[in-house]
Structures are given as C-alpha cells and as structure tokens.
Amino acid sequence: MILRWLVVLFAAFSVALPAAASPVRLKDLVEFDGVRGNDLVGYGLVVGLNSTGDGLRNSPFTEEIMSNILERLGVNISGEQFRPKNVAAVFVTAELPAFARAGGQIDVTVSAVGDAESLLGGTLIMTPLNAADGQIYAVAQGTIIAGGVSAEGEAGGVTQGVPTSGTIPSGARIEREISFDFTDLEVIRLALREPDFTTASRIERVINGAVGRGVAAMLDSGTVRLDIAGMRAPSPAHALAQVENLLVEPERKARVVVDQRSGTIVMGQDVRISRVAVSQGNLTLRIQERPLAVQPNPFARGQTVVVPRTEAQIEEEPGIGLAEVPEGTSLSEVIAGLNALGVAPRDMIDILKSIKAAGALHAEFVVR
Template sequence: MSVLLRLIVIWSMLCASAVAAPVRIKDLAEFDGVRGNDLVGYGLIVGLDGTGDSLRNAPYTEDILAGLLERLGVNVGDKELRSKNVAAVVVTAELPPFARSGSRIDVNVAAIGDAKSLLGGTLVLTPLKAADGNVYAVAQGSVIAGGASAQGEAARVVEGVPTAGAIPVGARVEREVAFELATIQNIRIALRTPDFTTAGQVEAVINRALRREVATTLDSGTVQVDFRALGRVNPAHVLGQIENLEVRPDNRARVVIDHKSGTIVMGDRVRISRVAVSQGNLTLRVQEAPEAVQPNPFAAGETVVVPRSSAELRDEPGIGFAEVSGDSSLTEVIAGLNALGVRPRDMIDILKSIHAAGALHADLVIE
C-alpha cells in the first residue's frame, strides 16, 4: 500500500473515531441571536519605509491623505503629495456577540493599492461600519505584517504576504448591538450540519437533562428551547448548561476529493455495491525531430528545415478487473482499489466513475 493510501486509511479511521465520540452541543450548533457581526472600514497606514503606494498610480490614497491632513488643521491646497510612506488599506474585524462599549477586538488590514509592504506601519484612526451603515468600532495601532520583503537594484525577494497584516486588540468598541438575552422566552439551536438524527438526539438530551419537555425539533437543523416551561429562570444559566451536554452526532456518508492536492477523505459509513473496476494505460507519444537540409555546393538554393515527426500509440497491458464485493466497508474499498496498483489521481477518476455507475453510496464532494 502506498504512503498516501496509508494516510488516507489512517485519516479516515481518525474521522470515524471522531464521529463516534460524544461531542458537546456548543461544538455542533449556534444559538439563534448569539452571533457576531462583520465590520469593515477604509483607512490609511503611515510610517512605511518607502514601501507605500505610488500616489500617482493610487489617487485615492492621495485623497484620503489630504483629507486627513486637513482634519488635523494642515491646509494642503493644490499641493502635490508624493510621499511613499503611506498606503490605503481595507480594515476588517468581527464584532463578537455581547461586546460592550470600551472592549477591544482584533482587526485585519490589507493593502488595496500598489504598496510593496506594510511592515512597520501604523494605522491611523479608522471607523469600522457594519452592514447597517453605523459605526460600531474605531481602529488604530501598529501593524504586524504577515511576511517580509527585500529589494535591491535588480532583484526583489518576497516571503509570505507583506501587504496584509493584523493589529491585535487594535479596535475599541464604540457601539453595542441591542440584544437582551434575559428577556427572551425561547431560543433556537441551529445545527451547523443539519441532520434529523442529530437534531433528535439534541432534543432528547436537553429534555433528559432539564427533566422537562422544553426542547422541540423544528426541522433537521433547528431545535427550539422554550424557557417558559422552566418557570422563572435565567436563560444564560440554562444555555450554559445546555451547551455542555454531549451527543453522538450522525451524518451522511461522504467522499471528499481535492483535485489540486490529490487528497481523498472518506467517512466510515461509505459503502460500495458489488462492482468490477479495470484500470489501463493508453499512451500517446509524439516526437518532433526537425532536420536541416543544405543545398548542393555552389548551387543556388537556401537551407530549409524539413519536419520529421514520429507518432506512437501504445496500449499497455491492463491489470485486469478488480472486484469490490457488495456492501464493502471503507477498509475493503481502499484495499480493493489498491489492488489495481493505481495512483491517487487515478483513484479519483475511479471513484467518480463508480459514483456515476450508481455503486458508490455516499455524497461525492469535489473541491
């Protein structure tokens, strides 16, 4: 068995053991309303060592720099700004649930002009807005870029992505999202992977732990918890108890294929009906060997290039058919495909063909 196939088997067994193990509800689902909000802003980074935007090629950088200086009382008028130490960036952040005014959050920055690097730069005060157009945070601070670059007269070396970076706890929350958890009467639990079996288990384990019929399965991805059935309780305390309850999640059989890396991941529930597979190699080889022909001595003529081509079509001896018995497990599937001596990328084509034949009883996900 090849090294990659051994890794596939080991990875699949790890996935199988992970699926069978109990998992906390907080790791499987989200509570309706308890969510973050994405923030975005447009700002300016200063203090770069000559690696900023070329203002001639990025006029928006010049505009925001002029506006910043005017707000600080510096009248630039019609003066041309030619600084290479500034760069325009897009600033992004996530406002966590229940974030309060004054708390700090992390932000990310990414250049939008032709800046070479953001190393050593400082983000100037930048308001961050949500989808509703309101400002919820303000960012400012030193940028930690994610790479390095060095440039000489005739060469430039870049490692990582120096035009993007982060500012840990670089934004301060200025506006809170209105959500009063203490006043709600019910809450919905949304499973990240909808499944009726898993939803039923979540309902059962909640009702058993609270000793009341408070949880109801609404659909394959939603379980509703009614706090009114518990009397006068603090919803936060109840949710703290619920999110630590454990269930054994179920899911559909799935085969995930990554064409770029040739990676194949299969769950332990994958089954293949009885099928015969043959894998052969058809090789087409075309070679070009042009030949230069010289004219006879003292003859009036020109040297010409005469094409010389050879084509060969060879069908290498096939390995024959390998039979995979019906209701095969994951290990048997790997062993059956490995019996053909195929490479991982050939195995991808075989799995696609088996799925097209209706013999692969699993969802085929190709990335």
C-alpha cells in the same frame, strides 16, 4: 490482515480516516438564536512604511484620504505637491462578538487597497469601523503585524507570505453596543451547523431527558426550539448554561472528500461500495517535429529545401487489467478493496469518480 491494509493505504494513497462518531457538546453542534457576531469594515491610512507604500499617481484615493486626515488635524496642504512613499490606503475588517460591551477591544485585519509593496512596520491611523447598518461600532488604531516579508534587489526579488496584509491584536476599541435584549427571549432556536434529522432528534431527546420535561421540540432538520419558560430558569442565559454542555452523538453523512492538488482522499466511516469491476491504464501520445534541411550537390543547380518530418508514437501502460472490487460493508473492507488495485493516489481519485458515476459508491462525493 485489515490492520496491514490500513497501514499500507496511509503510506501509499494518503487516505485520511476520520474517527468514529463520539458524543459532542451541544455548543459545538449548534448556533444559539441571537448569539452571533457582526462584521465591521472601515477604510483607513497606514503610515510609517519604509518606501513601500502606494504610488500616489496610481492610487489617487490614497492622496485623497491623506489630505482629509491632515485637514481634520488642522494642516492645510491645498495646492501642495505632497507625494510621500510611506503611506498606503487599506481596508480594515473585524468581527464584533456577541454581547461585546463598550470599552472592550477586538482584533482587526488590515489589507492594502492600492499598489503598496508591504505593510511591514506600518501604523494604522485612527479608523472608524462600520456595520451593515452604517453605524460606527468601533475605532481601530495601532502597529501592524504583517503576515510576510519581501526583499528586492536590482536583478530580482523574493517574497514570502503576504506582506500586503496584516493584523493588529486588540487593535480596535468598541464604542457602541448592539441593541439586543437577550433577557426578553421566551423561546430560543438552536440552529444546527450541519442540518440532519437524526441529530436534531437526538438533541431534542437529550435536552428533554436532562430537564425532565418536554422543553425542546424539533422543527426541522436544522432547527430545535427551546422553551425558556418551560425550563423554569431565572433567565435565558441560565437556561443555555444548563444545556450547552450536554453530550449528543451527531449523525454524519457518508462522504468522500478529494483534494486533487495534493492527492488526498478522506472517507467517512459510513461510506459503502457495491461490487464493481475496474480497469485502469494510461495512454500517452507523443508527437515530435524534426524538420530536415536538404541541400543540392556541390556545384549543382538548385536550392536548399526544408523537408518536414513528424514522428508520432502512442504508448499504453499495462495498467491493472480488469480487477474486481468486492462489496464492502465497512470502511475497512472498502479500503482493502480499493488498495488491492495498486494504483497511484491521483489514479485512485479518477477511479473513485468512475465508481461514483457507475452508481456503485454510496456516499456524497466532494472534489476540492
């Protein structure tokens, strides 16, 4: 019976059910202190566009950077009327991975700044990438792979995707390394991606059980302290290699996630609902204006007058009446109770909001 309810709910209400919690590798639950990437950004010029670049009258910054690049290359264009249509000013962004070494290559994303129509087929000219400290850590250059296409005619056009943004795989070469000595760490903090006291306690217990000593200590719901010296490993890298693949069963909050645009409802396995009665119906108000022109009789004195006429109508659908949703002690029972209401997906979202407001839905309610 429960299986039949689940099948009906998937087909009618677009409700997705996450799988039961299962053991997860430690590396997928936490971030290791010091092991992180760094964001890079740069401002550059794309050339080689097919008359889809910036309009230089509307984007003077494009002309300025183009002049600076040409002057660095020994070309003097002072006082010249140089207004090409195949160049565009862009922002270049990338992430410098942890422990990246000089000479390595990373991917970059290129996005138009001005009124360029498309970056398709363009080439990024050598662009330095800076970090938050203002230092240059990489240099980007290469052919852009645009993320869309655009076509235009005299009477209209069509655009698919985003042609003003693209990527360059391995388009930046690392020139400077992050000054961070990982080998000197004596203590490493493990930061949980989703803080939870139960999960942090389980991480502490699993690590101590695997090592055989009390090397891990829970500091709060989002942090576990790992004693490198107590693990007696040759280095912090060896210590993390010993623990990062340990399996831990995470504890998740009871949560209901609703996407109003698509009508999708996602429920966690720990969602519970108290006994509640629900009534739902739709009320439609229609107002139409139908003015009527009134004319005098033939050969009679008078003038044409427009008489206003308004028609107002209220329609109310029968709805579901007052239905009882029984108390659910499991996700299957909650689903069966809600599905018994027999309403559309978007009406189901409104019902869940009302049940939450009434205090009968025991879960975090997230609307996107």
